[in-house]
Amino acid sequence: MxxxxxxxxxxxxxxxxxxxxxxxxxxxxxxxxxxxxxxxxxxxxxxxxxxxxxxxxxxxxxxxxxxxxxxxxxxxxxxxxxxxxxxxxxxxxxxxxxxxxxxxxxxxxxxxxxxxxxxxxxxxxxxxxxxxxxxxxxxxxxxxxxxxxxxxxxxxxxxxxxxxxxxxxxxxxxxxxxxxxxxxxxxxxxxxxxxxxxxxxxxxxxxxxxxxxxxxxxxxxxxxxxxxxxxxxxxxxxxxxxxxxxxxxxxxxxxxxxxxxxxxxHSFFTVGEDECRAWTLRRGALAPEAAGVIHSDLERGFIRAETVSYEDLIAAGGLAEAKKLNKLRLEGKSYEVRDGDVLNIRFSV
Ligand SMILES: Nc1nc2c(ncn2[C@@H]2O[C@H](COP(=O)(O)OP(=O)(O)O)[C@@H](O)[C@H]2O)c(=O)[nH]1
Ligand SMILES: [Mg+2]
Structure with missing residues (x-):
């Protein structure tokens, strides 16, 4: 762009x-x-x-x-x-x-x-x-x-x-x-x-x-x-x-x-010990397209996107805490990614 x-x-x-x-x-x-x-x-x-x-x-x-x-x-x-x-x-x-x-x-x-x-x-x-x-x-x-x-x-x-x-x-x-x-x-x-x-x-x-x-x-x-x-x-x-x-x-x-x-x-995030990263996504794009922004393999083999909103993650204080609070969702292929979503793509190729 x-x-x-x-x-x-x-x-x-x-x-x-x-x-x-x-x-x-x-x-x-x-x-x-x-x-x-x-x-x-x-x-x-x-x-x-x-x-x-x-x-x-x-x-x-x-x-x-x-x-x-x-x-x-x-x-x-x-x-x-x-x-x-x-x-x-x-x-x-x-x-x-x-x-x-x-x-x-x-x-x-x-x-x-x-x-x-x-x-x-x-x-x-x-x-x-x-x-x-x-x-x-x-x-x-x-x-x-x-x-x-x-x-x-x-x-x-x-x-x-x-x-x-x-x-x-x-x-x-x-x-x-x-x-x-x-x-x-x-x-x-x-x-x-x-x-x-x-x-x-x-x-x-x-x-x-x-x-x-x-x-x-x-x-x-x-x-x-x-x-x-x-x-x-x-x-x-x-x-x-x-x-x-x-x-x-x-x-x-x-x-x-x-x-x-x-x-x-807009942007979605991936987080972890190695890297925290913001990725650019077309507004309206679905989860597999977001996966494809990271790597084409992730789009091809897309299974689910573990998703938590930025606000929920910050409020919870960490991924494990967000999970305990049921703020970590498993989203499928038809999920429209929102601005600030933190995603972890599950895939298999
Ligand atoms: N006072 C003031 N001067 C500015 C500002 N922005 C740029 N300038 C000055 O205006 C002149 C032209 O700036 P430049 O960025 O080269 O303009 P360009 O020709 O549009 O690329 C330079 O002398 C800048 O320092 C500003 O916000 N305030
Ligand atoms: Mg100039």
């Missing part, structure tokens, strides 16, 4: 990328190359499990982050001109737009204009894809007397109407067949979007927060510069620093989890 960090130049994209991946790329340069790195999904629950089991290893779930080259409104050429930026945006699974809310030396911030301008660019790029597709479908129909996929023309026309209205496609209700049909087109406004309002230490103005939330996107506010500095501290130093400020965890952690949720993902 990849999340693209997008936005105008000098909004703090690379600073945020450094904060979430632990990279130390130079900032303030408005670079043109994309950068890719893996970042952990911060999860305080995993830390508590590690404290309980004292394993040799603690392994976080991860996602890949892409620092996408800055978006530049396609001025003279007119909006909708293909940019390098769009190529990179098409390849990722979710979009995190960094919006500048802090003052820099040369321009006062205009966060709402940034949000609208990028949203429009994505809508226009999708409209072009959809209209090309409509042309192709019309030609196919002329040639063959019908379309191979009869569901597609009405769907594309619905898309065209929505986009022509200036609206993203992500709010449309699509059934499973329709989703499948569209999956090959890399439509940008179908991808989950989160808005990262990047402010100064003083925070982001309330009216900007409200206006961003009104777009329907998931909104997180932070100060990327502080987050990048926090990421460079040792865990010990970081908790002391946060405790001084009376903050439970870095804002970047909230941002990462929002993006993870927006992707339709």
């Amino acid at each position: 990849q999340i693209g960090i997008l936005g105008f130049k000098f909004t703090g994209k690379t600073t945020l990328f450094n904060a979430v991946t632990g990279a130390s790329l130079p900032t303030g340069q408005g670079g043109v190359e994309p950068h890719l790195a893996v970042g952990r999904i911060p999860d305080p629950r995993l830390e508590r499990l590690t404290a309980m089991f004292n394993p040799k290893r603690e392994v976080h779930a991860t996602v890949e982050w892409v620092d996408v080259p800055g978006f530049e409104p396609s001025g003279a050429a007119g909006p909708g001109e293909g940019t390098r930026f769009l190529e990179h945006a098409r390849r990722v699974d979710a979009l995190a737009q960094v919006v500048r809310c802090f003052d820099n030396d040369f321009e006062t911030p205009d966060p709402l204009a940034e949000i609208e301008s990028l949203a429009l660019e994505l809508v226009l790029a999708d409209l072009q894809v959809v209209e090309n597709r409509i042309d192709k479908l019309a030609k196919e129909k002329q040639r063959k007397g019908k379309n191979d996929q009869p569901l597609e023309p009405p769907l594309m026309e619905r898309f065209q109407a929505t986009l022509s209205d200036g609206k993203p496609l992500r709010d449309l209700e699509l059934n499973a067949d329709e989703r499948k049909l569209t999956s090959g087109f890399s439509l940008l406004t179908l991808k989950p979007l989160i808005l990262v309002l990047n402010g100064d230490e003083g925070g982001v103005p309330q009216d900007v927060l409200a206006a961003a939330a009104a777009t329907g996107a998931e909104v997180v506010d932070l100060c990327a510069k502080v987050e990048a500095e926090l990421a460079e501290l040792s865990p010990q130093e970081r908790s002391e620093f946060l405790a001084d400020l009376g903050i439970a965890e870095p804002a970047a952690h909230r941002m990462v989890r929002s993006a993870y949720r927006a992707l339709g993902l």
